[in-house]
Amino acid sequence: MPEITSRRGLLFGTAAVSAGVLLAGCTSNESDDEPASNDQPAADDKPGKQVTIGFAGPQADHGWLNAINDNAKSRAKKYKDVTLEITEGSNDTAQQIGQIETLINKKVDVLVVLPADGKALTQVGLQAMRAGIPVVNLDRIFNSPQAYRCWIGGDNYGMGLNAGHYIGEQLKDKKGARVIELAGLDNLELTKQRTQGFDAALKNYPNIKKVARQAAEFTVESGQAKMSQLLQAQSNFDALWNHDDDQGVGALRAIEQAGRDDFLMVGGAGALSAMQAIESDNSVLKATVLYPPTMAASAIDLARALGQAKGVSGLAEFEIPSSLTLYSAVVDKENVKTYLPTGFK
Amino acid sequence: MTQPVSPPRDEIPKLSPQVEPSPWRAVVARADVRTLSLLGVLAALILIGGITKPDEFLDTRNLQLVLTQASVIGVVTVGMTFVIISGGIDLSVGAIVALASVWATTVATQDYGFAGIFFTAVIVGVGCGLVNGVLIAYGTMVPFIATLAMLASARGLALQITDGNTQVVTVDGILDLGERDSYVLGVPPLVMVFAVVTIIGWLVLNRTTFGRRTVAVGGNAEAARLAGIDVRRQRLYLYLLSGLCCGIAAFLLIILSGSGQNTNGNLYELDAIAAAIIGGTLLTGGRGTIVGSVLGVLIFTTITNIFALNNLQSDVQQIAKGAIIVAAVLVQRRTASTT
Numbered sequence: 001m002p003e004i005t006s007r008r009g010l011l012f013g014t015a016a017v018s019a020g021v022l023l024a025g026c027t028s029n030e031s032d033d034e035p036a037s038n039d040q041p042a043a044d045d046k047p048g049k050q051v052t053i054g055f056a057g058p059q060a061d062h063g064w065l066n067a068i069n070d071n072a073k074s075r076a077k078k079y080k081d082v083t084l085e086i087t088e089g090s091n092d093t094a095q096q097i098g099q100i101e102t103l104i105n106k107k108v109d110v111l112v113v114l115p116a117d118g119k120a121l122t123q124v125g126l127q128a129m130r131a132g133i134p135v136v137n138l139d140r141i142f143n144s145p146q147a148y149r150c151w152i153g154g155d156n157y158g159m160g161l162n163a164g165h166y167i168g169e170q171l172k173d174k175k176g177a178r179v180i181e182l183a184g185l186d187n188l189e190l191t192k193q194r195t196q197g198f199d200a201a202l203k204n205y206p207n208i209k210k211v212a213r214q215a216a217e218f219t220v221e222s223g224q225a226k227m228s229q230l231l232q233a234q235s236n237f238d239a240l241w242n243h244d245d246d247q248g249v250g251a252l253r254a255i256e257q258a259g260r261d262d263f264l265m266v267g268g269a270g271a272l273s274a275m276q277a278i279e280s281d282n283s284v285l286k287a288t289v290l291y292p293p294t295m296a297a298s299a300i301d302l303a304r305a306l307g308q309a310k311g312v313s314g315l316a317e318f319e320i321p322s323s324l325t326l327y328s329a330v331v332d333k334e335n336v337k338t339y340l341p342t343g344f345k
Numbered sequence: 346m347t348q349p350v351s352p353p354r355d356e357i358p359k360l361s362p363q364v365e366p367s368p369w370r371a372v373v374a375r376a377d378v379r380t381l382s383l384l385g386v387l388a389a390l391i392l393i394g395g396i397t398k399p400d401e402f403l404d405t406r407n408l409q410l411v412l413t414q415a416s417v418i419g420v421v422t423v424g425m426t427f428v429i430i431s432g433g434i435d436l437s438v439g440a441i442v443a444l445a446s447v448w449a450t451t452v453a454t455q456d457y458g459f460a461g462i463f464f465t466a467v468i469v470g471v472g473c474g475l476v477n478g479v480l481i482a483y484g485t486m487v488p489f490i491a492t493l494a495m496l497a498s499a500r501g502l503a504l505q506i507t508d509g510n511t512q513v514v515t516v517d518g519i520l521d522l523g524e525r526d527s528y529v530l531g532v533p534p535l536v537m538v539f540a541v542v543t544i545i546g547w548l549v550l551n552r553t554t555f556g557r558r559t560v561a562v563g564g565n566a567e568a569a570r571l572a573g574i575d576v577r578r579q580r581l582y583l584y585l586l587s588g589l590c591c592g593i594a595a596f597l598l599i600i601l602s603g604s605g606q607n608t609n610g611n612l613y614e615l616d617a618i619a620a621a622i623i624g625g626t627l628l629t630g631g632r633g634t635i636v637g638s639v640l641g642v643l644i645f646t647t648i649t650n651i652f653a654l655n656n657l658q659s660d661v662q663q664i665a666k667g668a669i670i671v672a673a674v675l676v677q678r679r680t681a682s683t684t
Contacts, residue, residue, distance in 0.1 A: 059504075061607055066509030186659055212656045219608040220511055224601055225414055229653035232407050233398070246511050246606075253603040257523050258406075273513055345510040 051307030052083045053300060054103035054111045054133075056096060059089040062218060063246045064269050067293035067344030068114060068138075075297035082304050093120040100124045104131050110303040114138040114296070122147045134306045138299045140190075145322075149306060152299050152324040154291040156193035157200075159328040160241075163266050163289045164201025166330045167239045168208060170264060170286075177208045177238045180230055182223070182251055184243040186215035194243050194268070211237060216247045223250030231258045239264050245271035245288060252277070255284055270331060272343030279336045287332040293344055295326055379625045382676050383640040386669075390644065394651040401654050409533055415646040416539035417442075417597045418616050419639060423546040424590030425617040426638040428583050430550070432563040432630025433488040435587045437477060437495035438617055442610030444499040445469040445595035450512040450605030459518045462599065467592035473499055474588015478581035492584075496614070503607040512605040523600045535597050542593065547635040559583060563630030619666075620645060623673035644669065 053076065060066035069089060076084035085108050087099035096116050101124065103111060111128050115121035118140040125147030128135050137148035171177040181198060184191045195213070202208050214230050216222040223242070230240075231254060242248045245267045255265070267274045267288035277285045302320050305311065311318045331339045394402035401407060421438050428435045449466040457465075473495060480491040514520060521527055522534045529537070550556035558579050561569040570576045591610075598609055622628060623644065624637025648669060652662045 060509035061504055062509060063511050069509075213658075214653055214656070215659045217608075217611070219611065220602045220604045220606045221598065221609050221611070224603075225649075226653065228410055228414070229650055232404070232410055232650075233401055233654040233656065235401070249511055249513060249604050250602045253520075253523070253601070257525065259525055271511075273511070 047079075047081050048304075048308040048310070050081050050083070051110060051304050052085060052108045053303045053307065054085045054087075054100075054106070054108035055300075056087045056100050056103060056111070056113045056115075057089045057138075057296075058114050058116055059091045061091075063271055063344055064244075064291070064293055065089075068296040070344075071293050071296035072112065072300055075300040079300075079304060081308075082300070084300075091116045093117050096121060097124045100128065104128050104133060108133060109307040110134050110136065112136045112138055112296075112299045112303050115140050115142070119143045134303075136299050136303045136306065138296060150302055150320055150322055150324070152295055152302060152326070154295060154326045155328050156190040156291075157197035158325075159268060159289045159291055160194040160197025160199070161201045162197075162328050162330050163241045163268065164198045165204070166266055166287055166289070166332075167241060167264070168201060168205040171208055171238050172205055174238060175207055177205075178211045178234070178236065179208055179239045179241070180211055180234055180237050181213040182227055182230065182240060182242040182247070183213060183215040184218050184247070191215065191243065198241060216244075216251075218244050218247050220247060220250035220253075223247030224254045225250070227251035227254035228258060231255065231260055237263055239266070240284075241266045241268070243268045245269045245274040248274055248285070252283060252285060260284070266330075270339065270343055272340075272345050275331060275336055275340050275343040278331065278333055279340065281333055287330050290327075290329045290331060290339065290342075292326055292342055294342055298324070380634070380636055380640070383624065383637060383644065383673070386673060386676075387640060387644055387647065390647045390651060394647065394654070397651065398654045402651065405531060407650065407654075409528070409531065409536070411643070411646050411650050412536040412539070413533050413601065414650070415642050416533075416535040417594045417601060418613060418620070418646075419539045419642045420542045420590050420594040420597065421610075421613055422617040422620045422638050422642050423542050423635060424587035425614075426546070426621045426624070426626055426633050426635055427550065427559055428488075428587050429618070429621050429626050429628060430563045430630060430633040431559050431580065431583050432566065433481065433580065433583065434492065434618070434628075435477065435584065436489065436492040436614045437473065437499060438587065438591050439610035439613035440496040440499035440503070441470055441473045441588060441591035442595045442598060442613055443503040443607055444473065444506075445592050446598055446605040446609045447503045447507045447512060447607055448605075449595060449599060450514055451506055453514045453516050453519075453599075453605075454512060456516075458516055462514075462516065462519060463596050466596040466599070467589065470588045470590070470592020470595060471585060472588070473591070474585040475581075477588065478584035481584060482577040482580040488584075500607065503609075507605070507607045509607065514599060514603050514605070519600055520603055523603070535600060538593065538597060542590065543635060543639050550635055555579075555582070560631060563627075563632075565631070616645065619670055623670055641673075644673070 055072050057069050058065045060069050076082050085103060085106060087103065090096045093116055100113060111133050113135060122143040125135050125142045129147060134149035137151045139153035141151055142148050167179060183195055202210060212230060212234055214226045216226040240263055242251050242265060248267045261284055263284060264286045265284040267285055268291060270288055270290040270292060274285060274288045277283050278287060305320050312320050425435055425438060445466040448469045449462045452461045452465045477492055477495050480486045481488050527534055558574050561574060562576050562579050566576050599605060620641030621638045624634065624641035626633030626638060648665060649662060
């Protein structure tokens, strides 16, 4: 649908120009289907030298990953001096290596890579760096610091930690409190980190015991199936932490179908549907721990700054940092209005 | 063993009804042994569940849960059983479930209501089955390849339609079907659909010309053709049937999960094939039962349930699933060769 694309391009072109005229401080009115993101770019907004950014993202078969791609694309469109060379998303390691090699051959100025598997793509990251192309490693981290110039990503351990502390604070006066965990895909490193953080936080609350943990697969279907069985296995518990809001749609269905409302639930990632449920406060879901897809927009900012050899405005350093870890804020009824615009579908 | 002396030629008696059904009875007996061994496995699992978690496992709610979880994959497996009995295979079932569910939920967001969602799911399922059937029956493509192509393209299309998003259903009437208020005499509507599909499947396979033709095509397609069966048309119908089952399953999944997602139905093809195989359906065609397949599905669902109730992790579950497939097939080999 080229017509829509160009119209959208026009929209963003206009937005970029008006942003330039009004400088900072203006608020944008984005259409609803665009991922909203922080409107203050990391580097300054003034047009600089033309930068071509190569973006190798994941296959967008999941709400959060789709939001990553959207965030990267829409942020790149905001800059008149940025050209985005985007490869087709892939979950296949070999295919993604090939795509990045193609981007290297095209001699893009900067690369932004969200690897399907950080360890498996380290070599091609090294290859790009050796070819003189700085790499911004997004989220899933490469094995070697030599394979990237800058890493930006979420804090999986912190996600578990903050979820654990939130639940701990809610239940701290309850004797013999029972907590269960609905984890994500167990063969991903990030799932382990989220669980480790969660367990570490719970250690601060001796009255709380984690009584069960089941792994789902980040899908609605698996969330529904695993949750309904957890509910059957645990006739009473006080809190549930679910690693992912997409599978949370299924988990909430299972809870509804079982007619249970005797516990509080904390989600993960920050999907729009979860935030809306928190806002309306009519289900067990009381909070979600963020893992913001806006990091993709920030990665584009950093890549542009790298390409133009700029630092980050507001920081004293001349160069951009070598690593940036996002904070996994807890969104509950009190602050959900602030975060609602960042919720992804 | 000494041969009985044959009577003079003109004295050969007409085969009496008592003599004639003996091979038929052997077939019945063998099928029963197979079914009984599956029932034995299921009983053993129920015993394990009852011993390890008596309060949670032996509970009406848990029975409802196990049967509900079995319904979606169960409906798919009934269709798959027909296809495998005919000597074919349908690798696209999971992808068709995904495509039908996302297409139907796209309609849901546009407010076409209950009927719109149901018919979209069924039409998409049948449509995909039609493409499979035409390619295989009239394009003389190998079922493995044709349905593999459908797997890839249906998943791709499902991803394109959703753009990676989870499509949450907002039409109330549909979601109500998954709630406990709509259970009739304690039976969830999903389970009723599963039961009806199973009964119709059993009747069609065992009591109709269509069923006999399916077995005949799977046993020996050339012989079936010489016997006057339109083998190509029969094959077309079988893939249509499988697609129809996928459409129904997609609708059940929408009720169950309240949404459509492109990742729906992941690995259903393997689960359905595994259930049919441990149910005694020959992968080479010509033999299989609906009851066996449904028992296969129930065995898998029960294992998952027991493991979750005992808080075992998914790695252990997968290993056990593999072991069960091997054990069940070995047991069947034994029972098949000794009777």
